[in-house]
Amino acid sequence: MAEADRYVETFVELVRRAATELPPDVVEALQKAREREQQETLAQRALATILNNVDLAREASLPICQDTGTPVVWIHHPIGVSTRELGSAMVEAVRRATAKQYLRPNAVNTFTGKNTGDGTGRGIPLLHFEEWDSPDIEVRLILKGGGSENVSAQYKLPDSRLGAGRDLEGVRRVVLDALVAAQGKGCAPGVLGICIGGDRVSGFEESKRQLLRPLPDTNPVPELAALEETILTQANTLGVGPMGFGGRTTLIGVKIGVLDRLPACYFVTISYMCWADRRAGVRIAEGGEVTWLS
Amino acid sequence: MAELKLPVDEATIRGLKMGDYVELTGRMITGRDAAHKWLIESFREEVAPFMKDTVIYHCGPVVRHDDDGSWSFVAAGPTTSIREEPYQADVICTYGLRGVIGKGGMGRKTLDGLARCGAVYLHAVGGAAQVLARSVKRVERVFMLEEFGVPEALWVIDVERFPVMVTMDSHGGSLHETVEQQSRQKLEELLGLGA
Numbered sequence A: 001m002a003e004a005d006r007y008v009e010t011f012v013e014l015v016r017r018a019a020t021e022l023p024p025d026v027v028e029a030l031q032k033a034r035e036r037e038q039q040e041t042l043a044q045r046a047l048a049t050i051l052n053n054v055d056l057a058r059e060a061s062l063p064i065c066q067d068t069g070t071p072v073v074w075i076h077h078p079i080g081v082s083t084r085e086l087g088s089a090m091v092e093a094v095r096r097a098t099a100k101q102y103l104r105p106n107a108v109n110t111f112t113g114k115n116t117g118d119g120t121g122r123g124i125p126l127l128h129f130e131e132w133d134s135p136d137i138e139v140r141l142i143l144k145g146g147g148s149e150n151v152s153a154q155y156k157l158p159d160s161r162l163g164a165g166r167d168l169e170g171v172r173r174v175v176l177d178a179l180v181a182a183q184g185k186g187c188a189p190g191v192l193g194i195c196i197g198g199d200r201v202s203g204f205e206e207s208k209r210q211l212l213r214p215l216p217d218t219n220p221v222p223e224l225a226a227l228e229e230t231i232l233t234q235a236n237t238l239g240v241g242p243m244g245f246g247g248r249t250t251l252i253g254v255k256i257g258v259l260d261r262l263p264a265c266y267f268v269t270i271s272y273m274c275w276a277d278r279r280a281g282v283r284i285a286e287g288g289e290v291t292w293l294s
Numbered sequence B: 001m002a003e004l005k006l007p008v009d010e011a012t013i014r015g016l017k018m019g020d021y022v023e024l025t026g027r028m029i030t031g032r033d034a035a036h037k038w039l040i041e042s043f044r045e046e047v048a049p050f051m052k053d054t055v056i057y058h059c060g061p062v063v064r065h066d067d068d069g070s071w072s073f074v075a076a077g078p079t080t081s082i083r084e085e086p087y088q089a090d091v092i093c094t095y096g097l098r099g100v101i102g103k104g105g106m107g108r109k110t111l112d113g114l115a116r117c118g119a120v121y122l123h124a125v126g127g128a129a130q131v132l133a134r135s136v137k138r139v140e141r142v143f144m145l146e147e148f149g150v151p152e153a154l155w156v157i158d159v160e161r162f163p164v165m166v167t168m169d170s171h172g173g174s175l176h177e178t179v180e181q182q183s184r185q186k187l188e189e190l191l192g193l194g195a
Ligand code: SF4
Pocket: A065, A066, A067, A068, A069, A144, A145, A146, A147, A148, A149, A185, A186, A187, A274, A275, A276, B077, B126, B127, B128
């Protein structure tokens, strides 16, 4: 009991960090974007407002965006640690974080339309567990906003409208199409988490998991690293720009993962993450020491 | 143009062009789905004076009730505007609004309404909850709080240097249409289609 309670407070802090402090690599990417945009344009002003907002939120420990999103959580745990216990600790942490206004009460009962009031609901937070060999517990979290979730997309290849076959060139084509369809509506500039393959469920899971990767990392698979680079560069020639105002920054990151698939299926799943690219992580050692991850 | 004082007259609004950046100072009102529906069900005389020559903000704020009974805005970013598309033009023309603030832009019907009645669409920076909340200096009063709840109520607020971008003007200009068209063209180039 005492132990479960200790998880709860650590998890509340994890949620607070995610909701109020944008990771340093994301801030840096937004700063670079602001420098890249032309003086006095709406694009540059939007980025300046965003960066100003990020500072205010951090200083006051208040939510960066009022849509505090769906908490999507990945937990690695050693053999013998109860996932049920970890799961309820996370649910309780979301409740407390909501009471403390780090999160907005953001869960609505789909039948009645009523807000559950405490930030939790069926499927919220969304939890994933994986056992590993380390004696530590590692928890990683993203807060996935609604506006950006609404512009996420899943394509089935081949797609004749876009001339997209079942290869990486096909992937490039559908991803750029999704981005143009999204325009600024997902609060651009965004980050794309992409999964090639899998099924309709695992595709979205993996595409979201890709969003845990820090922006400057390099994909270990050279072909995918190249594709990430190509999509990022080409996306920024589309001219959608911050908030869809036009400009040179439509994306600040592209992260691609691959899952195997059925012979009959070739899905490309694209999770759009808004500029409020909120993620946080923590590692809890066997002895209880806590290390914060970015 | 840097600062725009509210209330504002039609001539000033007609002087704004898509692509302009302005900072709003003065009194405005918030309203989203429930409010828009309610505003056109019948003419709401009690609210009308708070809408004439000012702007309506598509926002579901997080509001704190202070010990002295006053209210303050804790988070106040824009919500997606297109949901009000069926109502917006009528609300603008019936109540004499000079503008709408939101995010994502709106459609043809609203664009026509802006031209007909002399109003603009102002895009706030999506997600900038803290910057925008800090621009709200005072909550003057609130309508339909009991009935609609905090996010959906109509809050009459005083703002100072509230940053917005004119993305749809009163001359038929829509930055959203322009950007979409250009980006579609660029996409066709990148995909080698349509050539
Ligand atoms: S898309 Fe992101 S930044 Fe925009 S309102 Fe939603 S959570 Fe906030």
